Amino acid sequence: MIPKGFLKFVVKRTVLLLISLVVAVYISILLANFGGLIDEMVKSDLLMSITMNVRNNPAFQGLTASEKQKIIDSMYQAALEARGLNTPFLIRSLYHLKNALTLDLGTALYLTSDSGSKQVRLIILERLPQTIMLFTSVTIINFFTTLLGGLLIARKYGSKIDRAISALAPTSVIPGWVYGIFLILIFYTWLHILPPGGMVDYPPPKDPVLYSLSVLKHMVLPMLSWIIAGLFLGLYSNRTFFLIFSTEDYVEVAKAKGLPPRQVDMGYVMRPTLPSIITGLSFAIIGSWGGAIITETVFDWPGLGMLLASALSYPDPPVIVGEVAIYAWLLTLTVLTLDIIYAFLDPRVKVWGG
Amino acid sequence: MGWLSMSSSKHSRGFKGVLQEVLSYKSAVLGVLILVFLIVLSIYTIVTIPLPEAINAWRSSEMWTKNPRNAQPEWIEVFIGKRLPRTITVSLANAEVSRRLLGDGRIAASWVAYFNYDYDDFPSELIVFFNSSYSEKPVVDIYWLRPDGEEFLVKKHTLRRPDDRLYLSNDLGLELRLSGLFESKVGGKPNFMVTVEKGLFAEYSLDPRVLKGRYGIRFETILNENDVFDAELVVYGSVYGLAGTDHLRRPLIIGLLWGTPIAMSFGLTTAILTTVLNLIIGTVSGWYLGKVDTVIQRIVEINAILPFLPILILLTTFYKIDLVVILVSVIVLNIFSLGIKGTRILVMQIKSYPYIEAAQAYGASNGRLILFYVIPKILPPVVPGMISAVPGFVFLEAGLSYLGLGDPFLPTWGKIISDAQSNGAFYKGLYYWVLEPAFMLILTAIAFALIGMALEKIVNPKLKEL
Numbered sequence: 001m002i003p004k005g006f007l008k009f010v011v012k013r014t015v016l017l018l019i020s021l022v023v024a025v026y027i028s029i030l031l032a033n034f035g036g037l038i039d040e041m042v043k044s045d046l047l048m049s050i051t052m053n054v055r056n057n058p059a060f061q062g063l064t065a066s067e068k069q070k071i072i073d074s075m076y077q078a079a080l081e082a083r084g085l086n087t088p089f090l091i092r093s094l095y096h097l098k099n100a101l102t103l104d105l106g107t108a109l110y111l112t113s114d115s116g117s118k119q120v121r122l123i124i125l126e127r128l129p130q131t132i133m134l135f136t137s138v139t140i141i142n143f144f145t146t147l148l149g150g151l152l153i154a155r156k157y158g159s160k161i162d163r164a165i166s167a168l169a170p171t172s173v174i175p176g177w178v179y180g181i182f183l184i185l186i187f188y189t190w191l192h193i194l195p196p197g198g199m200v201d202y203p204p205p206k207d208p209v210l211y212s213l214s215v216l217k218h219m220v221l222p223m224l225s226w227i228i229a230g231l232f233l234g235l236y237s238n239r240t241f242f243l244i245f246s247t248e249d250y251v252e253v254a255k256a257k258g259l260p261p262r263q264v265d266m267g268y269v270m271r272p273t274l275p276s277i278i279t280g281l282s283f284a285i286i287g288s289w290g291g292a293i294i295t296e297t298v299f300d301w302p303g304l305g306m307l308l309a310s311a312l313s314y315p316d317p318p319v320i321v322g323e324v325a326i327y328a329w330l331l332t333l334t335v336l337t338l339d340i341i342y343a344f345l346d347p348r349v350k351v352w353g354g
Numbered sequence: 355m356g357w358l359s360m361s362s363s364k365h366s367r368g369f370k371g372v373l374q375e376v377l378s379y380k381s382a383v384l385g386v387l388i389l390v391f392l393i394v395l396s397i398y399t400i401v402t403i404p405l406p407e408a409i410n411a412w413r414s415s416e417m418w419t420k421n422p423r424n425a426q427p428e429w430i431e432v433f434i435g436k437r438l439p440r441t442i443t444v445s446l447a448n449a450e451v452s453r454r455l456l457g458d459g460r461i462a463a464s465w466v467a468y469f470n471y472d473y474d475d476f477p478s479e480l481i482v483f484f485n486s487s488y489s490e491k492p493v494v495d496i497y498w499l500r501p502d503g504e505e506f507l508v509k510k511h512t513l514r515r516p517d518d519r520l521y522l523s524n525d526l527g528l529e530l531r532l533s534g535l536f537e538s539k540v541g542g543k544p545n546f547m548v549t550v551e552k553g554l555f556a557e558y559s560l561d562p563r564v565l566k567g568r569y570g571i572r573f574e575t576i577l578n579e580n581d582v583f584d585a586e587l588v589v590y591g592s593v594y595g596l597a598g599t600d601h602l603r604r605p606l607i608i609g610l611l612w613g614t615p616i617a618m619s620f621g622l623t624t625a626i627l628t629t630v631l632n633l634i635i636g637t638v639s640g641w642y643l644g645k646v647d648t649v650i651q652r653i654v655e656i657n658a659i660l661p662f663l664p665i666l667i668l669l670t671t672f673y674k675i676d677l678v679v680i681l682v683s684v685i686v687l688n689i690f691s692l693g694i695k696g697t698r699i700l701v702m703q704i705k706s707y708p709y710i711e712a713a714q715a716y717g718a719s720n721g722r723l724i725l726f727y728v729i730p731k732i733l734p735p736v737v738p739g740m741i742s743a744v745p746g747f748v749f750l751e752a753g754l755s756y757l758g759l760g761d762p763f764l765p766t767w768g769k770i771i772s773d774a775q776s777n778g779a780f781y782k783g784l785y786y787w788v789l790e791p792a793f794m795l796i797l798t799a800i801a802f803a804l805i806g807m808a809l810e811k812i813v814n815p816k817l818k819e820l
Contacts, residue, residue, distance in 0.1 A: 327661030
């Protein structure tokens with residue numbers, strides 16, 4: 001049974017976050033359109049498709065070039081009007097906003113999806129699962145290893161391993177993509193045992209099992225680079241966090257009662273700190289969306305990040321605007337999901353009124 | 355918030371006191387030492403290679419034609435244990451010249467220039483640079499004189515223009531002839547590919563061994579009366595200077611040196627400005643509450659949903675970009691960061707402290723209260739965070755350069771890594787090209803991280819015990 005107050009909270013948070021999303025995407029549109037660039041982009045897309053239509057239409061086959069041009073011009077003007085592209089900027093920008101939010105950004109200038117489509121929406125949505133498969137999973141793996149590892153190390157406070165972890169913590173200021181470069185140098189350039197990038201061998205194996213194995217092989221180095229980058233600081237900060245909390249009076253009482261350490265850890269250290277832990281997870285996932293951009297480029301991993309990098313190198317503005325919108329969506333959904341989990345877990349918040 | 359009262363109960367320690375305490379940590383001493391080194395390096399760079407000169411050198415393709423391509427740094431010899439070739443320029447300035455007047459008024463001339471070659475490896479490339487003026491394109495015969503007394507014609511070359519270049523290494527015909535010569539001398543197929551360099555510099559044996567000693571090159575040509583002939587043979591080495599060269603023959607040291615002040619100034623400026631602006635906004639939000647607070651909190655939430663890196667990429671794609679624009683964009687996108695929420699809560703707590711109420715009672719203005727009573731109180735816990743934020747921004751700049759979004763003119767570490775990757779450093783095993791800029795990045799980041807962590811322990815004594 002879900003309490004009514006909880007539903008109310010969820011609806012309220014969703015509405016607030018959606019408003020934030022709209023504002024965020026609108027700001028991006030304004031930023032991109034300072035020089036009228038999005039307008040130009042949409043207009044040239046429109047003109048191109050009309051021109052192609054008229055040229056390929058057998059009904060206009062007999063006309064001279066100037067007559068065709070006239071038809072193109074009038075159709076173009078009509079289309080501009082129909083889409084509100086000759087209206088004042090304010091209305092025009094709302095039109096762009098709607099398109100960006102629905103990823104309805106027409107066709108890309110250069111990039112195509114693997115299935116050969118030039119639709120920006122398809123190009124972007126095709127890449128999304130690949131980014132999630134690699135980076136969201138490694139973020140979650142990292143999160144739980146450092147959480148449990150931190151708990152174990154906190155128990156062995158002052159031991160050699162504890163001191164080693166503290167000493168190694170600064171290595172985590174180096175981001176995953178830099179470790180990625182080192183890993184490529186070691187496992188590809190030097191040892192020749194793992195591929196330097198890509199998602200699957202070429203040509204891709206037909207057999208689904210071999211295909212998955214090939215994908216896994218390509219996932220090892222990028223995942224490892226993020227695990228190394230996050231490991232020591234993650235362990236260190238979780239350990240410190242648990243140490244601070246395990247000196248609380250109620251933990252001492254639980255220990256004095258003679259509860260087994262496992263029960264003390266789970267019920268008296270972890271449980272009250274769960275909301276902060278969830279906040280940590282949300283930061284990690286939010287951070288992973290941005291961090292993946294450079295790491296995917298390093299490893300040629302065909303996800304959203306590499307798409308952005310290749311859109312940038314052409315440059316392909318419709319894809320870039322679409323990418324900004326999809327990242328805004330991802331952030332919104334992450335924040336919303338974790339807000340809900342947070343509200344569910346934190347007894348003090350009791351947002352739905354108890 | 356125990357540490358808040360702890361830090362306030364201590365007397366203000368001043369810069370000297372803090373420094374002394376920081377230096378009581380060994381790791382922080384290391385951090386400070388690295389930092390001092392980087393600062394000295396930055397100053398040295400700015401003074402010895404002025405920026406316009408560096409940009410010019412980095413973008414020039416002509417300036418480096420006589421450098422080897424993708425040469426390793428010279429110190430690599432220590433690990434390899436062989437003497438690797440440096441680049442040798444053989445000019446005709448000290449050549450033995452002989453001239454003979456021909457019947458028709460023309461002159462038959464020849465030049466022989468010698469050089470010593472005693473490295474353990476073959477040169478990487480051979481180019482002859484001509485610099486002549488003539489009324490009629492001269493035909494030049496180039497002979498090779500080996501230390502073992504062997505002598506043969508390398509190439510019959512008709513100058514195509516006065517500053518013609520002869521790329522001997524790419525000459526397939528020459529390679530075939532040399533390999534034929536080799537086989538006839540050795541009496542069989544050697545165990546290696548006879549390239550032009552090996553054909554000219556190897557001992558006549560089945561295994562590739564450098565023939566050390568005095569080599570010579572002879573140019574023979576027939577000139578008209580007022581013609582001038584000059585040529586230079588460049589025997590490219592495989593090592594260069596302290597840092598090696600890249601695919602465009604540029605000395606990497608320029609990029610590595612200039613990367614230092616760029617990374618340092620970018621990291622420090624963004625870290626300091628975003629921290630200070632966050633602090634001010636958070637304080638205002640927590641102090642005034644009400645509508646101001648609501649608006650600020652909404653902006654923070656919207657800012658959290660703005661995808662930072664994609665927006666930065668969008669900006670850099672659509673507008674003319676230099677380092678300053680990137681700097682400003684990064685700061686603007688970071689001033690409403692989530693850190694504001696923490697500051698806000700602190701300020702709300704401080705607001706209820708008795709000494710603030712006392713100050714209010716005697717009529718201190720809001721501005722005065724914030725500036726002299728609140729900010730000094732929340733500043734100490736913020737400083738370690740500020741220092742610890744520097745590496746993040748240093749790597750951000752590197753990452754942007756790596757993606758091709760950095761300043762288009764300045765040489766930076768990220769750009770060197772990106773150049774290395776896109777020009778096959780991983781594939782060809784050119785470790786130095788990637789490792790040198792990566793090492794500099796890590797050095798910078800670790801310095802700030804070590805100092806930041808020590809500061810954190812000082813400001814937050816609860817951590818010190820742990």
